[in-house]
Structure formats: C-alpha cells, structure tokens
Amino acid sequence: MEQATRDDVAHVAELAHLALSEEEIARLQRELNRILEHFAELQKLNTDDVEPMSHAVPMVNVFREDAARPSLPIDAVVGNAPDRADEFFRVPRIVEG
Amino acid sequence: MEAYELTAHELAKALAGKELSAVEAVENQLARIEAVEGRVEAYLRLTPDLALAQAQAVDEARARGEALGPLAGVPYAAKDVLCTNGVATTCGSKILERFVPPYDATVVANCRAAGMPILGKTNMDEFAMGSSTENSAFKITRNPWDPDRIPGGSSGGSAAAVAANEAFLALGSDTGGSIRQPASVCGCVGLKPTYGRVSRYGLIAYASSLDQIGPLTKDVRDCALFQQVLSAHDPLDSTSSADHPAPDYASLLTGEVRGLRAGVVKELMGEGIEPGVQECVRQAVSTLEGLGVTCEEVELPHCEYALPVYYIIAPAECSSNLARFDGVRYGHRTEQPVTDFEDMFAKTRAEGFGPEVRLRIIKGTYVLSKGYYDAYYLKALKVRNLIRRDFDRAFERFDILLSPTSPTVAFRIGERVDDPLAMKLADICTIPINLAGIPALSVPCGFSEGLPVGLQIMGKPFDEATLLQVGYAYEQQAGWAGRKANL
Secondary structure (H helix, E strand, O other): OOOOOHHHHHHHHHHOOOOOOHHHHHHHHHHHHHHHHHHHHHHHOOOOOOOOOOOOOOOOOOOOOOOOOOOOOHHHHHOOOOOEEOOEEOOOOOOOO | OOHHHOOHHHHHHHHHOOOOOHHHHHHHHHHHHHHHHHHHOOEEEEOHHHHHHHHHHHHHHHHOOOOOOOOOOOOEEEEOOEOEOOEOOOOOOHHHOOOOOOOOOHHHHHHHHOOOOEEEEEOOOHHHOOOOOOOOOOOOOOEOOEOOEOOOOOOHHHHHHHHOOOOOEEEEEEOOOOOHHHHHHHOOEEEEOOOOOEOOOOEOOOOOOOOEEEEEEOOHHHHHHHHHHHEOOOOOOOOOOOOOOOOOOHHHOOOOOOOOEEEEEHHHOOOOOOHHHHHHHHHHHHHHHHOOOEEEEEOOHHHHHHHHHHHHHHHHHHHHHHHHOOOOOOOOOOOOOOOOHHHHHHHHHHHHOOHHHHHHHHHHHHHHOOOOHHHHHHHHHHHHHHHHHHHHHHHHHOOEEEEEOOOOOOOEOOOOOOOHHHHHHOOOOOHHHHHHOOOEEEEEEEEEOOEEEEEEEEEOOOOHHHHHHHHHHHHHHHOHHHOOOOO
16 A cells, blocks of 8 residues: 655645644654555455445435524624624735735 | 432432422532542533522422423533533634634533533543543543543543533533443443434534434433433434434333344454453343343454544544634634735644644545545445445344443553554444444443443444333343442
C-alpha cells in the first residue's frame, strides 16, 4: 500500500484549513501511515458485487411541513461570535478595494 | 441511607410519596458532588441554580396536584456534547471554550419537559474522539473504582458521575462505543439506541452516520425510564424515525425471557479479550441459560474488519462536520496576525483543535481526497455493508446477540496515550454495532481484578425493548447492580 509523503500531508492540511508546524506535519505523517497499513487489510476482501452503505437505516425524502417558525434570538446567536458588528459577524477583509 | 444512593426509580417513588421534595433531592445530590467531585472530576461545569429552580418548579407542580412524568424531580447530568440553552457547551474542546448555545438539544428539552433538573455538563474526549476521556482539553476524569484508571470514553464523565453517585442518570453519545464502553468499565448500565431512535438535534456532530444519543444509568429499570423520555420522532432531525413509536419500556420489564434465542459472538470471545472478561461473560451466558434463554455460538465473519472500516468512515465524516469551526460564528478565533480570512481559519483551527482531533481531520481529508476516495472511503462503505449483512443473517436465527462490551477492564491513566492502536482496540466489540446501526445495551456482569466488566446485548433495529427485558432479567438474577464503588 502507498505511503503518504510529507507533501501529501501538507496538501491535505491546506485542504482542511489547518496551519501546521513542520514538527506537527511529521507527527501526522507518521500516524497516518501507521493507520494506512492497517487499512490495507480491507483490500483482501472482494467487494465487486457489494453496494456501498452510507446510512444504517434506509430513509428517503424525509419532509417536514414548510411552515414559518420563530428564528433563534439573533442577539444570542451573534453574541457567540468572536467579533461582531450589530447583527453581523465581523471577519477579516475578503474583497480588496 | 442518603438520597443520592437511590436509583432514579427509587427516588421517583420517594418523591411521588412526598418522603422528600425535589429540592431536597437536588440539595442532597449537590452535597454528594461537593464531597467526591475532587476525586472523580466527572463534571466540566455544574448548574446548581438551574437544578434548584427546576426542582422548585416540580415541587410546586406536585403541590398543585398536576400530573407529572415518572422521572419528574430526578436530577441528571448531560455530556458536554449536547447543547444547553444559556449554559456553556464546549464538547471538551478549546475551540468551543466560550460557546453558549442559544437553544437546547431536543433530548435536553425533553428532559426539561419531563421535569428533570439538570446538574451540569460532563467531561468527555474532545469532540467525542477517544476511549478514555484523556483527550479532553480541560481535565482528566478518574474511574470511581480506581482513581489511577480511566473511566472509559468518550462519555467518561457521564459514566463516572453515575458510578460515583454524582448523578442519578446521565446522557451520553455513542459513535463507536462511547456510551457502552465507559458504562462497562465504570460498572453502570449504558444503552446505544438504534440509529434513528433518538433525535440528534443539538448534538455536536462527530460522524453523522454513526452518532446516537443514549442513557447511562444505575440499573436497567432506570435505563428503560430514561430511554422513554428520549425516544421520539423530532421534525428537527430528519434522521429520527417516525415509523417506530417507542413502546412503554418500563411496563415491559417482567423478568420473563424464557424461549428467547441468543447468539454468542465467536469473534468477540477469543483473542484480544482478557481472560477475566471472557470468564464473566461466560458466567453471564450460563445465568441467561438458567433463565430459559437458548444460547449458542454465532459467527460474524466480517467483524474483524470493523476497526479499519470505522477508522475510515468516522474521520471522513468528522473532517466534513468539523469544517464549521472557523472562528467566525462561534468559538475561538486566533489572535495571531493574519494575512487573509483563509489564514485566519487555518490558524484558528490549528490552535483550537487538540492533537487527536487534528489527526482525525487529516485522516478523513486524506481518505476523501482525489486518488484515494475509491481505495479507502468507497471500499469502507462496501465492507460496512458486509458487516451489516452478517448481523442481518444472525438475526434471522437469534433474537439477541451477546459479547463483552469492552475487551479489558479499565486501563491505567496514561497507559495507552502513546499507543493509538491499543487505544482503538478498546472499541473492538462496540464499533460493529454502530456500523450496522442496531441497538446494544451494556449491563454489569461481574468483576475482574476487582474492576467492573460489562455484558453487551445486541438487538434488532428498534427492538430496544427486548434488550432492556433481557438486561433486566439478568440483572435481577445476577445482582451486580447493588455493588457500588467505594469512594
């Protein structure tokens, strides 16, 4: 089975929005490769005719009534933000200019 | 005898008979917590004012002669993975250290409606990822039976609270064994209901195709009564089933199990299971035979693949679920200088998540990424189906299946921190159940090296009633429920 390289881990960390030190990347690479070895066992099984199972209980199209309900209290919701302005979440500038 | 030593149903009876008030019961419980919490550390935060106010309301309702539910006035603890309106909810993580939910999880709302005072929020592995509660960002919880040992995890705080008489009942969540394994190693009862039995609205998600909320209790009758409060379809959770109304669990506890057919899972009774644990489970099997249950061996040949399947699927789902923690709407935000908003996300997340959570996000993102999806994720979903088929086949012949809950008794704090594979083996008996989506109950079945052992009883989808019936009959016969940790 393939091994994950340092660059693989750095790439995945970027996808997952995790800013990691080189030391942490090395730790994660070590742990990831340890578990990948373990995953190789699955390749022993023939699953050509097996459907993938993404949910334990078969359910299709669960609908509820499309009725208006009161929203959560806006002040309590926005109050959890690390930075806010009135009823808005404040974030670093996204668009230049 | 102190009130805190009672089971929930005994307390409920005393409250209904006006032998004591709900406020007195909460005061007695709070005094017990005050006395022993320093040695257990089950709770992340206590809510005494809230508990007393809720108890007061129950007492007033009772004085007015209002009809009350069977657990009215019985205080409980909630795992910190569950949102509590106005009460901080951290999920054991620094990234949510200052999060105060503006709403209750449906199960918490159900408990409130049932008149159950909330004592506080219990410690857990960060984002429910772990089997020892050592991954909490805040504290180490100790096993009430031996302070040098882990209480199991990830619902370790809930199990320790019940075992230490610091709560009559507790809520936990179970993705790969996180209710049953701590219940087992702390000597209490724990139920992982069928996937879809309990609403997960307000549960901070780890792996959504596996997560379930359920009760940890002092005995099986308490478990039946508590599960009743939790079982209901909820329009706010589309995965909660509307097709299987819950029966009145407690009224079905007759102790009569004659004629039931039980399969003892061969793969979970050999290598990897401590001899002392095997011995307790064998004894339990003969006790059940004595009660008229027919027991024979059954094979679940794909069980051995459950661990790799779980450690692909759960991280994959977690990497998606935990994408929401970005330092914008709630929780921690980095104070380092940032170049743009993506840099802010990345620094916030690296600071806020602990080492195990970072690892699972990396694993999950890796198995879902281009080039690896088919080999890992898709393969795991297919093998998951093979595991479920094993259970389907077994349940054509058997009403229930039996195994140990945990392969070992509680291990020592720190013993497995540097050995991730050994840590993961703690869930070897419980993970297949989450993959199949079926319910399973852990009941105390004796002691090995002076530490509690649990029997796992697995059932057909939505057949919690049979599990409770068997657990109850066994408990009445075996009599372990009365044994408490000496604190």
